[in-house]
Amino acid sequence: MINFNYTKATSLKGALDAIGKDPNARFIAGGTNLVDLMKRGVMTPQRVIDITGLPLKGIQVHKGGLRIGALALNSEVAEHPIVKAQYPLLAEALKAGASAQLRNMATVGGNLMQRTRCPYFYDTALPCNKRQPGSGCSALQGYNRMHAIFGTSEKCIAVHPSDMAVGLAALDAMVLVQGPRGERRIPIGDFHRLPGDTPQIDNNLQRTEIITGVELKANNFGEQRVRYLKVRDRASYAFALVSVAAVVPLDGNGRIRNARIAMGGVAHKPWRLKPTEVLLEGKAPSEELFYTAVRASLKDARTYGHNDFKIPMAESALMDTLLSLTTQNQQR
Incomplete structure (x- = not known):
């Protein structure tokens, strides 16, 4: 792992100012994905901005639906009484997604931002357009057992690893993001991207923006069907x-x-x-x-x-x- 600088953000504005000033900085919360990528040399930020102190951990009723803060832990969301009663599909997806230890560290925002687990992406000795655009896709002719069958391109056939995001997609969730120009609301179906010619871009979040939460609409599903x-x-x-x-x-x-x-x-x-x-x-x-x-x-x-x-x-x-x-x- 390369040397890097560490900054602890104490406010949302401070976090956005810090990321805006340093193009080589990245946000870190639970670190369940970023730290692994840094250890392997796949991502090499020169500064990490710790956002765990920001007030983005709440889970609360909002306009009849539910607002979940980006820093809410996966374990807390999965066991929250409102989630279990009114959004059991999300609870099921979260519990299927990782071990209890990981759920106790991973955050909702980090879950959405996690990158593919394609082994060629993680192996810096092999070509990967997602890691190094223009180098080629080793998975196309390689061992591609875990790879995509929909929305692929000749540049990339990797899959997104999140279970939570699949549950959110079925629930028509809205991703809330904050940036220098204010708040944006992105439908979950528009948040992540297909690889196309730019597989290195995983989602439509701008570099100077941060996920602040996820909103779910009111529903009457309960535990039925x-x-x-x-x-x-x-x-x-x-x-x-x-x-x-x-x-x-x-x-x-x-x-x-x-x-x-x-x-x-x-x-x-x-x-x-x-x-x-x-x-x-x-x-x-x-x-x-x-x-x-x-x-x-x-x-x-x-x-x-x-x-x-x-x-x-x-x-x-x-x-x-x-x-x-x-x-x-x-x-x-």
Whole structure:
């Protein structure tokens, strides 16, 4: 790890002033991702700005919904009574995302900002367009078992590792950011980026901005018909091969209304399945309907050899989730 300078921010303005003055500075909170990247030489900030003292840890009702501060710990959010009662999908995603030790350190803002765990990104001896633009993508012809099947480009096929972000995508969350020009509100679906020709840019946060929180709209889901399914190599802490975050409400006539479905482990960002949602709207649940909707969502998937299994795995995960959420006598 290279030598670096350390600054402790005591106010939001101070943090923004510090990041604005130093193009080689980075914010640090829990450090569960940045420190690893610094140790491996993948990221080499000359200054880290500690923001853990900022007043951004609150979890509170706001305009009928919920506002979660960027520095709220993943463990605190997952166990918060309002989250468990009204946003259980988020609680499930957080608990699936990491070990208890990591959840006790990781923050909501840091979770959104974490970078891919692609092994070629972490290996500085090998080409990686995300780490060094223009050097090439080693994963294209390499061991790409964990890599994307949606939204890829010839520059990058890495996936975003967050489980929390997938849950937030299904809940239509809003990311709150603050910068020199004031506050911005970014829909979670627009926060992360696909790789395109600029895979080194993970999201649409400007360098001189900071995430201050996440907002969730009011809903009446409760514990009914929501599920976070994570398929991984082992039951203990591991990144998703494929994950599904789903809300599938039924109206009084037993028809699907306003379903929301997102996937993880399959793209450079949480992947919202809009085609599936449209095909399900207003229809009575059935295995035939679900199969048609799932096939429509997977028709544009592209694999790269070692990750060919992800298409049938995604199909099975989606079918299992939809069937489990619409079983008449479902028990939770």
